[in-house]
Amino acid sequence: MSPSPILLWFRQDLRLADNPALTHAVDSGRPVLPVFILDDVTPGRWRPGAASRWWLHHSLAALAGGLKRRGAPLILRRGPADAVIHDLAAETGAGAVVWNRCYEPWSVERDSAIKQSLTAQGIEAKCCPGSLLNEPWTILTGGGTPYRVFTPYWRAVTGGPEPAAPLPAPDCIPTPASLPASDTLCDWGLLPTGPDWASGIRESWAPGEEWAQARLSAFLEHLCRDYAKSRDLPALDGTSRLSPHLRHGEISPRQVWHAAMALAARRPDCAEGVMSFLREVVWRDFCYNLLYHFPQLPDRPLNPRFEAFPWCKDDKALAAWKQGRTGYPIVDAGLRQLWRTGWMHNRVRMIVGSVLVKHLLLPWQEGQDWFWDTLVDADLANNAAGWQWIAGCGADAAPYFRVFNPTLQGRKFDPDGNYVRRWVPELSRLPSRHIHAPWDAPAEVLCQAGVALGQTYPLPVVELGKGRERALAAYARIKEPQDE
Numbered sequence: 001m002s003p004s005p006i007l008l009w010f011r012q013d014l015r016l017a018d019n020p021a022l023t024h025a026v027d028s029g030r031p032v033l034p035v036f037i038l039d040d041v042t043p044g045r046w047r048p049g050a051a052s053r054w055w056l057h058h059s060l061a062a063l064a065g066g067l068k069r070r071g072a073p074l075i076l077r078r079g080p081a082d083a084v085i086h087d088l089a090a091e092t093g094a095g096a097v098v099w100n101r102c103y104e105p106w107s108v109e110r111d112s113a114i115k116q117s118l119t120a121q122g123i124e125a126k127c128c129p130g131s132l133l134n135e136p137w138t139i140l141t142g143g144g145t146p147y148r149v150f151t152p153y154w155r156a157v158t159g160g161p162e163p164a165a166p167l168p169a170p171d172c173i174p175t176p177a178s179l180p181a182s183d184t185l186c187d188w189g190l191l192p193t194g195p196d197w198a199s200g201i202r203e204s205w206a207p208g209e210e211w212a213q214a215r216l217s218a219f220l221e222h223l224c225r226d227y228a229k230s231r232d233l234p235a236l237d238g239t240s241r242l243s244p245h246l247r248h249g250e251i252s253p254r255q256v257w258h259a260a261m262a263l264a265a266r267r268p269d270c271a272e273g274v275m276s277f278l279r280e281v282v283w284r285d286f287c288y289n290l291l292y293h294f295p296q297l298p299d300r301p302l303n304p305r306f307e308a309f310p311w312c313k314d315d316k317a318l319a320a321w322k323q324g325r326t327g328y329p330i331v332d333a334g335l336r337q338l339w340r341t342g343w344m345h346n347r348v349r350m351i352v353g354s355v356l357v358k359h360l361l362l363p364w365q366e367g368q369d370w371f372w373d374t375l376v377d378a379d380l381a382n383n384a385a386g387w388q389w390i391a392g393c394g395a396d397a398a399p400y401f402r403v404f405n406p407t408l409q410g411r412k413f414d415p416d417g418n419y420v421r422r423w424v425p426e427l428s429r430l431p432s433r434h435i436h437a438p439w440d441a442p443a444e445v446l447c448q449a450g451v452a453l454g455q456t457y458p459l460p461v462v463e464l465g466k467g468r469e470r471a472l473a474a475y476a477r478i479k480e481p482q483d484e
Contacts, residue, residue, distance in 0.1 A: 004095030005176045006030040006124075007088055009037070009081075013100040013130050013249035014063045015209040016070070018166035020128035021100045022173075031176040033092060034067055034074050036060060038188055039081040046104070046298070046380060049373035051342040052247075054198050055207050057190035059248045062208030064185075072173035076183040082114050089123055091180045097123060100130030100249075103288050104380050105295035132285050133163045133253050136292035139285075146293035148302075148395040153286050154279060166255045200340035205244065205376060212245035216256060220263050227273035234334070234345035235418035240277065243377035244343070246284065253281050287385040290395050298368065298384040301393035305478045309393075312361040317461050321356055322370055324424075327460035329436050330410035331355050333423035340423075342376035347413055353390035354404035359467030361474060364391035392475075400475045403468045410436035426450075426457050 008025040014036075016022060025032045040047045048056060064074040077084045085097060097118055102111070111127060118125040129135050139156050140146060147153035192198050219240045222230075230238030245251045257278060264274040291297050301307060320326050324335035334348035344352070349371075356367045368387040372378045388394025392401075414420060417435035421428040427435055429449035434441035438451055439459065446453065453459050462470075 003030045004093050005033045006096040006098060007085065007092070007094045008032050008034045009085065009097060009099035010034060010063065010074075011036075011099060011102055011249075012247070013252075014059045015212070015250050015252065016063075016066050016169035017209070018130070018252040018255050019100065019169075020130040020167060021098045021126075022170065023167045024098050024126060024128060026170045026173060028096065028098075030096060030174075032072060032173050033088075033094065033176060033179070034072055034173070035084075035088060036063075036074060036076055037081045037084045038076070038078040038183075039084075040078070045369075046106075046372070049375070049378050050192070050197075051201065051374050051376045052378045053190040054192070054201055054342070055205070055244055055248060055376045057185060057188070058207040059250060060185055062210065062250075066169075066209060067173065070170060070173045072175045073179060073182065075180055076185060076188070078183055078188060082110060082117070085114055086117070088180060089118070089121075092176065092178075095123060096126070098126045098128065100128050101135075102131070103136065103292050105291075108292075108295075130252065131249065132288055133157065133257060133282065134160075134285060136289045139289065146289055147286070148290070150283060150286050150396045153289070154282055157282050157285070163254045163257050166252060166258060197339075201342040201376060204341040204343065207244070207248070207250065209250045212242065212251035213255075215240070215242060215245065216251060216259055220259060223260070223263060223273035223277055224267060224270040225273075228276040231276070232347045232413055234348050235414055235416070235422070239346060240280075241343070243379070243382075244375075247377045247379045253284065256281055284379075284382060287379075287381040290385050291381040294395075297388065297394075298380055299365070301391070302388060302395055303393040306391070306393035308478050310361075310474050310477060311363040314360065314362060317360045318362055318366055320458070320461050321352075321360065321362070325458050326355065327439075327458040328355060328406040328410075329417075329420045329424055329427055329438065330406050330414060333414075333420045336423045338371075338374050342374060344375070345419075347409075348419075349386065350390060351404055351406055351409045353387060355406055355467075357387075357391045358400070358403045358471040359406075359462055359464070361467075361470060364388065364393070401472060401479075403471055405464060405468075407437045407464065424457070 006025045006028050008022060013019055067074050077088065088094065089097065115125040115127065134157060139153060227238065230236050242251065242256065246253065260274045260278055264271045294302060322335065324332035326332055330348065331352045334344050334352045338344040353367055356362050357364050364387040368383055371383055385394060389396065389398060392399055410420065417432045420435050427438060430438060430441065430451060431445065434445060438446065438457065439453060451457055
């Protein structure tokens with residue numbers, strides 16, 4: 001008599017290599033039934049955004065192809081994950097269910113309930129660590145509390161054991177003789193209908209495990225060419241651009257870590273770039289550490305004094321920010337890049353975020369929600385931690401009273417204006433000395449460049465000095481004497 005099947009529940013781990021749940025399923029000796037569940041019923045606010053849904057469609061198609069080549073189907077079901085798992089277990093007579101952990105608050109609660117329910121029915125339930133370098137409860141301070149500052153967290157990670165070596169993809173996956181019914185991917189409607197807003201995303205990205213590995217290989221060569229400096233220059237392709245692949249689990253942080261460390265071993269001249277890059281990989285773990293220990297992270301400030309911060313409500317200013325019509329060129333370039341490609345350079349994310357929460361005095365949650373809908377790498381932990389850092393109310397946060405000047409930031413990180421010229425073409429003919437502050441350009445320069453402020457390009461939504469003063473005045477209402 002053949003053993004009962006094992007359900008392999010794919011989630012944010014859409015890959016075959018270094019997938020602990022997949023390895024466990026194959027090693028169990030049971031027939032394996034891979035399944036992905038589109039659980040977009042709850043929670044409403046944090047259902048995948050439009051850009052993430054586009055990516056998910058193509059990532060699932062790539063995963064299904066990889067599984068098929070190894071002899072296995074990908075069963076697709078839609079609905080509340082707990083109900084679908086129990087229905088599938090009953091339909092197939094599954095004796096076990098295995099998955100890799102997720103760390104969103106609702107996922108932790110749901111998965112715990114599913115595990116208890118399955119166990120009570122005599123069905124083996126196993127969750128595996130497949131998304132982080134270190135589980136959130138394994139990297140703690142000497143006092144047993146979670147880290148709230150990144151640098152000591154980084155030291156603890158790099159001073160501890162090396163992450164486990166990545167697991168190979170299986171050559172073949174045994175499946176049951178009888179398969180349950182499956183939805184079709186196209187029926188899920190993950191791709192845009194009507195206006196095709198995804199054309200720029202299609203031009204910019206190739207989802208799937210194969211492309212994630214290709215991107216990593218190409219990027220590793222760049223690490224030997226002054227990564228620490230070029231990663232801050234948005235006009236260059238100086239960052240890894242692995243974030244959406246990591247977000248959907250098409251590549252694991254262990255694969256990234258070991259590939260980078262292998263490069264450093266072969267090429268000592270690359271060591272500085274490798275460690276600078278791996279700090280970013282560990283920052284991702286740090287954000288998940290925060291989300292796990294402080295599940296209120298996406299909704300409420302970690303610094304409770306910011307509960308009383310006097311945020312403004314200004315729908316017109318918020319709309320101008322979202323549309324890249326703030327009148328600050330580096331900000332508008334970033335937001336237009338986001339809308340066109342589903343991604344924004346990390347340095348620019350900090351600049352556009354600072355303008356939103358400081359010059360415009362709009363709540364950081366507004367920016368977080370916009371990023372959630374428009375980013376192909378929308379990740380609850382990174383998104384929430386990043387926005388709280390910008391707003392000065394999170395862990396290891398930039399102090400609120402340090403207000404980024406978008407003009408100076410533009411001149412520093414886009415000195416020739418090439419990033420602005422690409423994404424704000426109406427300013428492309430301005431000389432570099434004026435492109436980050438067109439309002440200061442002489443009238444004849446504006447005329448020669450075809451720029452009519454307030455017509456072809458907007459005036460700033462708020463004057464820089466006034467915005468800064470207003471931000472500091474708002475902060476003074478909640479600060480404590482030692483804050484500065």
